[in-house]
Amino acid sequence: MRRRSLLVAAGAVLALAATFLTTHNAQAIVGGTKSAKAYSFMGSFQPSYPRPPRADGHGCGVELLAPQWVLTASHCAGKNPTNAKNGIPQGWKVRIGSLDTTAGGKVAEVDHYYRLATSHDEGGFWGKDLALMHLRAPVHARPVPIASSTPADGTPTRILGWGMTCDEDKPKCYPNKLREADTAVQPASKCTVASPGELCIGSLDGTVGARNMDSGGPALIRQGDGWALAGVVSGPSSDGEPVLYTDVTKHADWINGIISGATVPADDVIPNVEGAVDLSGCSGSVVRTAVSRPNDPALLLTNGHCVRGDRPAPGAALVDQPADRAVSVANAQGYPLVSARADRLVYATMTGTDIALYRLNRTYAQLAAKGTKVFRLASTPVRAGDALTLAYTSSRLGCTAEAVVPHLKEGGYQFENSIRYATSPQCQPFHGMSGSALLAADGSTVVGVHNTHNDGGQACSDNNPCEVGADGSTTSVPGRSYGQQVDGIAACLGADSRLNLALPGCALTK
Template sequence: MRKRSALFGAVLALTVPVAGAVPALAVLGGTESTEVYPFMGSFQPEYPASPHPDGHGCGVEVLAPQWVLTASHCAGKNPTLAKVGVPHGWEVRVGSLDTASGGEVAEVDHYYRLATHRDEGGFWGKDLALMHLSTPVRAEPLRIASATPPPGTPVRIMGWGMTCNNSNNPECFTSALREADTVVQPEEACEELSPGELCIGSRDGSVASSNMDSGGPALVREGDGWALAGVVSGPSGDGPTLFTSVPEHAEWIKGIIDGTDVPPDDEIPNVEGAVELNGCVGSVVRGPESRPEDAALMLTNGHCVEGDRPAPGGALVDQPADREVPIADPEGWPRVKTRANRLVYATMTGTDVALYRLDKSYAQLEAEGAKVFQLATDPVREGDALAMAYTSQRFGCTAEAVVPHLREGGYQQDDSIRYATTEDCAPWPGTSGSALLAPDGDTVVGIHNTHNRDGEQCTADNPCEVGPDGTETAVQGRAYGQQVHQVAGCLTGSELDLTRPGCTLTRQ
């Protein structure tokens, strides 16, 4: 896999599985712009939230009164990773030197991505997206360059990228547009250059684009004005930046803007109720005795708690917590936002579960339209059909077997759920905590927690099954979920009682 990252996702929780270093400074070697570029804009999505104080996430360029161009991975921050669809809470500010004021602000009501990471070959060299604006802007559009510029061509780059790599430091963000003049480099100056990409910046990296410059332009002079030659895609080691060539995809752009070749919207899976927990997933559940006025509870894995995990053989009980809980609508956009203010319980022994108490009641969540699932009281059995409720899709799984014991990294779970291996049931790292739903779509009967990554025996990320005679068996790629019916037996409303008759959860 290409060892580089897109220059937006390194700060915003990335849904695109790429990794690597980013340059250290915004428009490295550049200066603050003193002249407004009417076509230049800042993409500011409400979701996912940007760490930039002004909400800036990527650069955009106005190509027509109701059309802006950016990078595909910028528009890829939609919950289901759709290629074409309708966003919620996205807007752009164009024609200003400042991300927080001036220029024109318009909402984005549709996005069209040229390619995604799921496409064959990924989106490298095709990292472009068009976004349609709900209202036209007055800014004079930027024209597309007549051809891909050859090495040695002078170009101007610009953006509002970070000035250092620490997203927790306010001084790393700039609201002032920066620019730099540089050149197109030959292919050998960039690492792993893909077809359709330009290598732009200084060979030593002293002039380059940076994190949150994605979608920003590489401009060339044509006639008496600027023309768009490239769009920032990602870094290339510590040297120049990789840009997608815009002229190579001019026909795709023209077909959508003119309305002659507009791709249809993706079919969006129903992912209602999934909770994104920064690398894990949760779901809001009610027990059999829950009342409308009770504080709501969220279920996830014990290994998904913030801070120290519960120790083998033990549990965490009634701990302080402060965790954002965005509950998704059917298309994955946050319908209701609440917070977890208490870790009620967490264990990785016997099962792998954590239960958080939220700052809203079941009645409040229902009034706001949030999906709340019912917590099962019966165990999953061999042959049961399961839907794994991830944040971007629903996996169709079957309980191939109920494994008496599963060991992993010093922990042991009992009556674990092994899934039948199919193309429809192939979870990956990051799907931990996804609810396993009964065919009714409303009842959480289990919770996904692990799969054997490397084929190792009983090590972390490599669970093994333990037979009646103690024989340990590990199969690379096998995935497992855990039972949750034990949780219901320990609840009275939203209160946990580990001494309650019938409660079998591990105690402290």
């Protein structure tokens, strides 16, 4: 079956556990026109995290169902840092009842969200891509009712949205004026990857339909003397086909149960991810040593293979290199607490260990004033049997050091005294977790940094690290994961967060 994707804002999905890529050539409400008059219930979802890549802040569409309730797609509300199903967001707002995403209508803050399904649900996600969002203050506008039943094939349908008008990340592709098109419900067979509970809507050749950043927007049908909501944009089918919408009528009981207060799901227990730093494909943490002073520039720890540009060559290190990298340190819920820039690559190597240190343009005192979590950097090594917490940006994994491996090889690099984790359901790192801190039991001391795992059991190739025995034999086991020791870093750092590879006891690669 062809892989499904979602109609979301490019670059705005980093909080999802899985990454969804759009396969369509993005066009906003293809075959449509600018709306001549506003719809009282139509709204634009504008989260501050993750910030959509457009000046107006629009990320998805929403529909007002009641004075304090709007409906959107689950994957739009899935842009919370920990991919929680139900919870309290930060910095989310909607603009309701305006043709323009930048002015008019009513602006309201979202203070709660409830998702019908997530990508992790065993019961499946497709056909359940819905989320209700509660507004802190009521919006006094006419809501849209839910259609009384699933519309039949051929039913005339109107679609609305502020989606992209071209597939470039440029202002010209981001319309702030609402667009609409009249089309029809098609047989499910006309959408190649339709699932139960989905509507296939748009022209058969794909020339009329929703596109990127139309997610959460409505499919409206005539009911009585007005509009009724039949579907919500979820994702495309295949190229040149109609678009798939979640059938809202199938989930009216779930919607009404929450709005009425009769069946409100409990909030998820959110893991404390305080101090994690998202580095777009890698993670990091802000660390200090015993000699760090409040006015020293703060240091960011990650993997050597997470540096931008060319990786450090085998047997070598990068020292005191220019850098310009955005850094956002998370609060306990994973939302950005403080922003900074990494303005210098202090050190990076993939020989002996896999580490990189960046200098930030903020001091430890400045970070402390914002309540930022700063971790202590250990000066003693991890031993077999030690309990570890892998501190990823959206979760915490409970791991145990099963063994310290004298020699580990991967793709031309060799690491010494690597930390092999015991395989368990609680410790299953995946791609993107590179650079995550390994914390001691106190939760405040970084004793290692996660760097690799074996994908397929191949011997010593990229993404397939192998253990090297004293006799030169290699062992490569699928699923094994490894981290690197960091106890040797502190001996190479002095005052002002300066690196000095000539200091006594500094054994890092020169």
